[in-house]
Amino acid sequence: MATIIYDDETTFDALKDKTIAVMGYGSQGHAHARNLHESGLNVVVGLRKSSSSWAKAESDGLKVMTVDDAAKAADVIMILLPDEKQAATYYSQIEPNLKAGNALVFAHGFNIHYNQIVPPKDVDVFMVAPKGPGHIVRRTYTEGIGVPGLIAVYQDATGKARELALSYAKGIGATRAGVYETTFREETETDLFGEQVDLCGGLSSLIKNAFEVLVEAGYQPEMAYFETCHEVKLIVDLIYEGGLERMWHSVSNTAEYGGMTVGPRIINEESREAMYVALERIQNGEFAKEFILEGMVNHPVLKAMERQEKEHPLEIVGKEIRANIPWLNKKIDDD
Ligand SMILES: NC(=O)c1ccc[n+]([C@@H]2O[C@H](COP(=O)([O-])OP(=O)(O)OC[C@H]3O[C@@H](n4cnc5c(N)ncnc54)[C@H](O)[C@@H]3O)[C@@H](O)[C@H]2O)c1
Ligand SMILES: CC(C)(O)[C@@H](O)C(=O)O
Ligand SMILES: [Mg+2]
Numbered sequence: 611m612a613t614i615i616y617d618d619e620t621t622f623d624a625l626k627d628k629t630i631a632v633m634g635y636g637s638q639g640h641a642h643a644r645n646l647h648e649s650g651l652n653v654v655v656g657l658r659k660s661s662s663s664w665a666k667a668e669s670d671g672l673k674v675m676t677v678d679d680a681a682k683a684a685d686v687i688m689i690l691l692p693d694e695k696q697a698a699t700y701y702s703q704i705e706p707n708l709k710a711g712n713a714l715v716f717a718h719g720f721n722i723h724y725n726q727i728v729p730p731k732d733v734d735v736f737m738v739a740p741k742g743p744g745h746i747v748r749r750t751y752t753e754g755i756g757v758p759g760l761i762a763v764y765q766d767a768t769g770k771a772r773e774l775a776l777s778y779a780k781g782i783g784a785t786r787a788g789v790y791e792t793t794f795r796e797e798t799e800t801d802l803f804g805e806q807v808d809l810c811g812g813l814s815s816l817i818k819n820a821f822e823v824l825v826e827a828g829y830q831p832e833m834a835y836f837e838t839c840h841e842v843k844l845i846v847d848l849i850y851e852g853g854l855e856r857m858w859h860s861v862s863n864t865a866e867y868g869g870m871t872v873g874p875r876i877i878n879e880e881s882r883e884a885m886y887v888a889l890e891r892i893q894n895g896e897f898a899k900e901f902i903l904e905g906m907v908n909h910p911v912l913k914a915m916e917r918q919e920k921e922h923p924l925e926i927v928g929k930e931i932r933a934n935i936p937w938l939n940k941k942i943d944d945d
């Protein structure tokens with residue numbers, strides 16, 4: 611069983627006299643930088659001069675520098691750039707400014723595990739990985755709660771890496787929900803599996819296919835949207851709060867019997883085999899190589915698929931429906 615660490619078992623001692631550079635101000639970057647800052651820690655944000663996030667981070671009350679300058683100024687460097695861009699920025703702007711005893715931190719083990727970043731031996735290397743989207747890391751922190759986090763130590767040059775990781779996890783609010791110890795390999799492989807197979811990939815594919823079947827069968831797109839997409843959150847909320855048991859308890863006997871008997875015919879042995887193939891491609895590095903190469907040629911496949919997804923009838927009707935539900939019509943980063 612995993613070791614779990616909670617808020618009252620941690621302190622800010624390891625970080626209180628240090629400068630933390632958060633590189634990037636995207637989904638995770640804005641959440642980490644703002645949460646750490648509001649936890650009373652000394653934070654700078656590292657960005658490109660041309661970044662549209664520069665002004666936003668400053669208006670959020672943060673000190674912003676170029677990546678080079680932030681790396682020079684910092685003792686602890688959290689890399690929250692897109693995974694496929696981290697190595698180039700690391701070698702050109704971060705590594706030349708590293709000092710012995712600094713700490714290099716990741717929110718996902720990809721670049722260390724797949725050998726894209728090979729840090730010098732005299733720095734700490736650890737991970738603090740929230741188990742949730744960055745916008746929820748920020749939102750829950752402001753609500754006085756948090757998203758559970760994982761920590762892992764890859765290299766402990768100073769003997770303080772684990773203590774630093776726990777202080778950092780406390781600073782972003784993760785210890786409020788509990789922090790679990792893992793390894794870079796375990797986090798990387800399970801995280802990629804989760805986002806491909808069920809959380810992002812499997813779920814979106816399930817929603818789109820179910821929507822398409824209802825619309826092709828002649829039902830109104832609005833009915834199809836409510837059934838296959840809108841209600842997913844309401845059902846998942848029950849699972850999130852109380853497990854499958856609470857969800858089955860809350861739905862009708864009809865839904866429970868139909869769901870339990872038909873569900874396994876939809877996600878079946880064939881789907882399970884596809885899950886094993888996805889896992890193998892993660893474990894043997896094939897997925898990582900494909901994604902790194904895709905990033906090197908400026909994401910032609912990703913961009914085409916994003917465009918096609920935007921044009922999907924599910925997204926068109928969903929936008930109209932959500933526009934009529936006031937609390938669903940907010941920008942994602944309006945925290
Ligand atoms: N998105 C999530 O919720 C989530 C969850 C857990 C872990 N992670 C991990 O966190 C890390 C960051 O992911 P993200 O989704 O927050 O990224 P993102 O794409 O949302 O944000 C990346 C940020 O980096 C900046 N940036 C891009 N290229 C740059 C460069 N060359 N120099 C300087 N800045 C540059 C962008 O302007 C942006 O501010 C990744 O390792 C990812 O796997 C993300
Ligand atoms: C939020 C997720 C899917 O858990 C994360 O792993 C990511 O890469 O964005
Ligand atoms: Mg994840």
Ligand SMILES: [Mg+2]
Pocket residue numbers: 718801802805
């Ligand atoms: Mg991930």
